[in-house]
Amino acid sequence: DVKVTQSSRYLVKRTGEKVFLECVQDMDHENMFWYRQDPGLGLRLIYFSYDVKMKEKGDIPEGYSVSREKKERFSLILESASTNQTSMYLCASRTGGRQPQHFGDGTRLSIL
């Protein structure tokens, strides 16, 4: 079974802080994704990476950056956290081509 592990289930941070969310997959997948999930808005793509050190912006990249130094790890960075970034953050991975994505259990992030 594919395993996508997100480092924290719950996180509370203050506005202005730099926040790191970590995601690790154990299936040697090439593609990795970061989404946020909000009530009524569904899942929205923030960034994705199709290979090590390669990234592309998704639909809502503002205020976020990403890092992929190793194939198994994809980090989401909130440069200066704001209250409107309070959300559920979901990481997913997939092998190349048209295969489905597999998700981690999410990080529920609160910015106070």
Add this chain to the structure above:
Amino acid sequence: QKEVEQDPGPLSVPEGAIVSLNCTYSNSAFQYFMWYRQYSRKGPELLMYTYSSGNKEDGRFTAQVDKSSKYISLFIRDSQPSDSATYLCAMSGGTGRRALTFGSGTRLQVQP
């Protein structure tokens, strides 16, 4: 108009009922269709994946795709209280994007 429309529910049914969950889409380039199940405070879990019109069955679950009508369905037979969750449809293909486009999810409650 959203690319993928999904009735948010909630949908409440008695145990043993047949459940029908539906999504419509507007982008004729979508070729790959998925259904995910998401329990409260967990990440989405892949249920079904199909890329052709017609039916695909897996146990109590049947995924149906009608590309000519741009309509997909998920049927759950003999529904159980453990099926209570939010069901997300997702699709991709054709545009060169590597990510999925999700419906907003239908919340299902199966009453014992």
